[in-house]
Amino acid sequence: MVSLICTLQSHRDDVNWCTFSSSLLATCSADKTIRVYSTQDFTELPFSPLSGHGYGVHCCCFSPCGQYLASCSTDATTVVWAMDTGEIEAVLEHPGRSPVRVCAFSPDSSWLVSGASDGTLALWDFPSRTLCRMGAVPDTTMVACSFTPCSQLFATGSTYGDLRIWDLNMNQLHAEKYAHDLGVTCCQFSPQIMKYGHVVQFRLASCGQDSLLKIWIISRTSSPGCKMQLVHTLSGQCATVLSCAYSTDGQLLVSGSMDKTVAVYEANNGILLYTLNQHERYTCPLFLFASSLLSDNAITSLSSFLSLCCRYVTSCAFSPTAPLIASGSMDKTVNVWRVEDGSSGHASGPKGKSLPSKKWPGHSRLTVSEWSEDDVSSWLLEEGLESLVDTFKANNIDGAELLSLSKESLSSDLHIESLGLRSKVLRKIEELKMAPVSNGIPDEFLCPITHEIMKDPVIAADGYSYEREAIESWINTKSRSSPMTNLTLQTTLLTPNRTLKMAICRWTSSQ
Incomplete structure (x- = not known):
């Protein structure tokens, strides 16, 4: 079950993006501000709103440790904010001074990428706040970007309709030129990594102007380039799908659409679990004011007009530490939802039918x-x-x-x-x-270090989940390297993975 727990109504214009850290929710708007809330009670922090952009803010994202927030704007900058004080930490000016439409952190906190309306990409070394490399796709606008869980690759999407996979040297490894008709609007990698011998695979969700949400598998071997394969095309919404996001365990996928709905899917099989309509119920203050002055026929006409131009769900996000979803809209509000049953068991589908939760064989024990x-x-x-x-x-x-x-x-x-x-x-x-036989225990429940079921799973800076005691011991004895990638961990901060812990508890109790 998914239930609405609160509606935030602080912004004065369209909400363009929302994002969670382990303890905060940030939202940005065409009103030039970013607002930051505590996820304990969704009260606004004392230093909120953050005001530093000269034009509307298109996107915002937290660093994996939650210490910083990046936001990008039509003013051609990406601003880095310190989350302990709300002060500006750095202002990264996009080369060419073109409006910046999207920004994203790598899971290991080493990189920040920003994409602009002239088709350019800027890859920033985040610890030093310096520009490392530039890339470009001519005659288009960059509107979507996401890093793989290993932080070595990232995907971009543009208004041209293409999805491209890049490495950190700005080499294009693959270009899916007609991924979405009329344009891509958002893309995000699942946090899970799949390994089959020498092949490493990632799942990527993308959405676009064609009213579709698609799930792709990206395969990478030791050879240059990669392979991109479409595995699911989801048509649960009837208008342009503007945003999509995976849950921390990769089991759920949420999307927001111009049909004013939020759709929640079981990600592995693309099963539509819930369609949420509460953004339709918001009453625009303009309508309330006008209705006191206009005739009944004029009110009806105005209501029809506002229903067309308002309330599009522009953004959605999962909390990394709690079963929460946030959705932002052109109605100037942000809805916060609680997912009561997580990603396992049975859920009620769009027609009230019981839908079993299934797994891909590659993720099944x-x-x-x-x-x-x-x-x-x-x-x-x-x-x-x-x-x-x-x-x-x-x-x-x-x-x-x-x-x-x-x-x-x-x-x-x-x-x-x-x-x-x-x-x-x-x-x-x-x-x-x-392949080893494993007694039916789901892969994601096992600590990569101990290979035992986790009791206190935490997310490290490399984006992987580990048993807290095991990763703390590893960090203390292995010079802060990642057990999965062998790269240096940019921070030793560990974030509790409460969603995974809940899933483990449910699975354990069912055995």
Whole structure:
């Protein structure tokens, strides 16, 4: 169940963005301000609003440790604010002085990227607040950006409709030129990393003017470049989808739309769980004032006009430490929602039906022999064998049948004529057989250091979750390097992952 717990009405113009840290909620607006609230009771902090931009503020984001907030504006700057005092820490002027539309921190706090309306990208070394590199896509406006959980790659989206993957040297590794018709509006990487042998995979959500929310798998090997594959196209909203965001555990995905709704999906399978409509219920002060002066027919006409030009849900965000969603709107308000049942169990769908929570086989601790036919299909997609999905479904290949396949059966029974394709399938099956068996415990519940179920999970500066005691010991003995990336942790601050802890408790109690 998702319930509305409060509505914030401090801004005087459209709310363009909202973002959470472990203890704060920040919102920015066309009214040139950023407002900061405590997530304990959603009271505004004493130094809020933050006023330093000369024009409307398009985007804001917290550094992973929550110590800083970055905001970008039409005034061609990205301002860094200190969250203990509300003072300006730095003003980063975008090269070319073009309006800055989007900014994003890397999960390890090393980098800050900003994108502008002239198609340029600026990659800033955040500890030194200096410009490192520039990139550009001509004849477009950069409106979306997100770093991978490992902080080594980032994705951008533009009004041209393309999604591009970049490395830290500003090399374009992949360009999906027609990802969304008429333009991309937002993109965000899931916090989870998937590893299959030498292949590392990430999930990326994107939305656009085509009224669609899409989920992609980005595959990276040791060779240059990467592969981008569409796995889900979600059409739960009937107008332009303006924003999207993953939950900290990657199990939920939320989006906001020009149809004035907020949609919540089960992310792994793209199942629509909830459609939230409360932004429609806001009554514009202009309408209240005008209704006291106009005739009934004029009021009806004005109401219709305002319903078209107001209330679009422009932004949405998940809290990293609590089961909370924030959604901002052109109605000048921010709604804060509580997700009562997290990302597991059963949830009521749009028609009141019970929807089971499922997992991709790549994230499941089920043995392969327990996989369903749908699990096998998902595995084929993850391994780049999408051309075989229909063939395997037609022959009812489940996990047990998959393990029994041989070179002969692939040829004679499934009629796979390509020798290279048969060899690839057999090689992938052998990898499955060699994978360790794990007693049904979800991967994300295990500490990467101890490989045991976490009791007190915390998020480190590298974006990964660990058992608190294990990562504290690691930091004290391993020169502050990340256990997952071997890169230096920019901060030793650890943030409690309460969402993951709740999910572990629910799973444990159900066993």
